[in-house]
Amino acid sequence: MRSSGEFTRAVRGGRRAGRRTVVLHALVPGSSAADRPETIGPTAVAPARIGFVVSRAVGPAVVRNRVKRRLRHIARDWTDQFPAGSLVVLRANPPAGGATWTELRDDAESARSRLSRQRTPTGGRSSARTRG
RNA sequence: CGAGCCGGACGGGCGGCCGCGUCGGGCGGGGUGACCCGCCCGCCGAGGAAAGUCCGGACUCCACAGGGCAGGGUGGUGGGUAACGCCCACCCGGGGUGACCCGCGGGACAGUGCCACAGAGAACAGACCGCCCGUCCGGACGGUCACCGACCGUCCGGACGGGCAAGGGUGAAACGGUGGUGUAAGAGACCACCAGCGUGCCGGGUGACCGGUGCGGCUCGGUAAACCCCACCCGGAGCAAGGCCAGACAGGGAGCGUUCGAGGGCUGCCCGCCCGAGCUCCCGGGUAGGCCGCUGGAGGGCGCCGGUGACGGCGUCCCGAGAUGGAUGGCCGCCGCCGAUCCCGGGUGACCGGGACCGGCACAGGAUCCGGCUUACAGUCCGGCUCGUCCG
Numbered sequence: 001m002r003s004s005g006e007f008t009r010a011v012r013g014g015r016r017a018g019r020r021t022v023v024l025h026a027l028v029p030g031s032s033a034a035d036r037p038e039t040i041g042p043t044a045v046a047p048a049r050i051g052f053v054v055s056r057a058v059g060p061a062v063v064r065n066r067v068k069r070r071l072r073h074i075a076r077d078w079t080d081q082f083p084a085g086s087l088v089v090l091r092a093n094p095p096a097g098g099a100t101w102t103e104l105r106d107d108a109e110s111a112r113s114r115l116s117r118q119r120t121p122t123g124g125r126s127s128a129r130t131r132g
Numbered sequence: 133c134g135a136g137c138c139g140g141a142c143g144g145g146c147g148g149c150c151g152c153g154u155c156g157g158g159c160g161g162g163g164u165g166a167c168c169c170g171c172c173c174g175c176c177g178a179g180g181a182a183a184g185u186c187c188g189g190a191c192u193c194c195a196c197a198g199g200g201c202a203g204g205g206u207g208g209u210g211g212g213u214a215a216c217g218c219c220c221a222c223c224c225g226g227g228g229u230g231a232c233c234c235g236c237g238g239g240a241c242a243g244u245g246c247c248a249c250a251g252a253g254a255a256c257a258g259a260c261c262g263c264c265c266g267u268c269c270g271g272a273c274g275g276u277c278a279c280c281g282a283c284c285g286u287c288c289g290g291a292c293g294g295g296c297a298a299g300g301g302u303g304a305a306a307c308g309g310u311g312g313u314g315u316a317a318g319a320g321a322c323c324a325c326c327a328g329c330g331u332g333c334c335g336g337g338u339g340a341c342c343g344g345u346g347c348g349g350c351u352c353g354g355u356a357a358a359c360c361c362c363a364c365c366c367g368g369a370g371c372a373a374g375g376c377c378a379g380a381c382a383g384g385g386a387g388c389g390u391u392c393g394a395g396g397g398c399u400g401c402c403c404g405c406c407c408g409a410g411c412u413c414c415c416g417g418g419u420a421g422g423c424c425g426c427u428g429g430a431g432g433g434c435g436c437c438g439g440u441g442a443c444g445g446c447g448u449c450c451c452g453a454g455a456u457g458g459a460u461g462g463c464c465g466c467c468g469c470c471g472a473u474c475c476c477g478g479g480u481g482a483c484c485g486g487g488a489c490c491g492g493c494a495c496a497g498g499a500u501c502c503g504g505c506u507u508a509c510a511g512u513c514c515g516g517c518u519c520g521u522c523c524g
Contacts, residue, residue: 007457053457070461
């Protein structure tokens with residue numbers, strides 16, 4: 001995600017799951033009439049898109065860049081974990097600057113499984129645990 | 133060997149797997165086209181401070197970048213440089229035994245302001261204690277008169293009048309210092325030397341200034357990161373500069389004005405100059421996308437020459453980030469350095485050598501590009517120099 005409008009819509013209109021180091025927002029299309037899936041071409045639907053928010057409260061530039069790179073690494077395979085057209089925002093809390101790699105990964109994956117499990121289209125809850 | 137001063141360099145290394153960004157090549161796709169997208173392969177991919185954004189430039193636009201006032205900056209001298217508030221050398225002042233270090237280092241007889249507390253007195257200053265002289269009072273001792281008492285002399289204490297500023301004490305600072313003459317006691321009151329101020333001459337230096345010598349009045353505080361004065365410098369904005377393209381919409385109303393000039397620009401004002409037919413406000417609507425600028429430059433390494441040096445000249449070789457929600461992340465192996473624990477060997481011992489395992493390895497991330505400054509920083513290496521001790 002690149003535009004600030006998309007970030008605002010995802011953070012304000014989406015579901016939220018908070019952990020110590022990160023907060024995850026996910027806006028899934030179809031939940032309301034205003035959030036129709038964006039279309040590219042006549043039939044294809046855009047895949048889920050992800051954005052990151054790392055504020056100055058996390059730390060100086062070196063720390064912020066490292067946190068953002070780690071979050072990007074974690075979220076590499078998340079596009080097929082959310083329905084097409086979803087807007088997903090992964091935001092870092094201030095403790096993320098001092099967290100280790102495993103702490104950050106576990107928090108982010110925990111938040112993701114919480115949101116993506118409840119949004120499985122078939123309603124099945126056992127098949128959503130695809131972590132690892 | 134110990135303590136220390138100055139300068140310079142580095143700031144983890146090698147390798148494997150997955151992933152990311154630019155560029156080049158290949159294949160495929162979209163589009164009339166400019167161009168864009170996907171996959172594969174290859175090369176490359178953060179710093180000495182990339183930081184703070186404090187100075188100086190290059191570059192871009194403002195027509196030229198004019199004069200005065202205001203404003204800002206700099207402040208020993210000479211040089212280096214594209215330029216600087218930077219660097220080098222020297223001068224002066226201060227500190228250190230020394231190598232060296234520190235200095236926002238013009239002007240306080242152009243003017244104005246301010247100097248707290250303490251202290252007697254703080255800027256044409258002042259007399260608390262004190263020193264000296266005189267008068268008076270009291271006391272002690274001695275002398276004279278045969279005694280009480282009186283008078284005279286010496287000493288002590290007090291009051292009053294006057295002289296003094298040497299000594300004590302206060303302070304960051306007390307209107308020169310030392311010695312002498314002088315005096316009732318004293319004082320640049322006078323004398324010698326010294327310090328300081330002003331001024332003349334001689335010598336050295338491009339210069340700041342230094343050395344020597346004569347004269348003068350005798351001493352004349354500090355603060356200009358207080359106003360101010362003097363000299364010199366400074367046009368404004370900044371890569372979101374600026375340029376090209378694509379795309380979209382929808383206009384309506386009011387006011388001022390078209391050479392008798394609205395409105396702009398040149399800095400804040402004035403003068404002077406230039407552009408000039410649109411400009412301002414209200415209501416309503418649309419867009420905020422792409423490309424260029426964009427990285428080879430006052431660039432770096434080495435050698436020679438000039439210069440005390442900063443630096444300059446010549447020759448030769450090398451150049452391998454250009455993102456735009458902003459590319460460096462994840463996992464692993466070996467080595468290096470530091471710290472704790474344990475084991476083995478040597479030694480009476482401080483300790484030395486070897487091994488195992490655990491933990492740690494700083495400060496910090498480009499955004500137009502350079503030259504500086506400042507600040508942060510685990511640790512390592514190199515060179516030069518000083519002082520002390522011991523040995524020869």
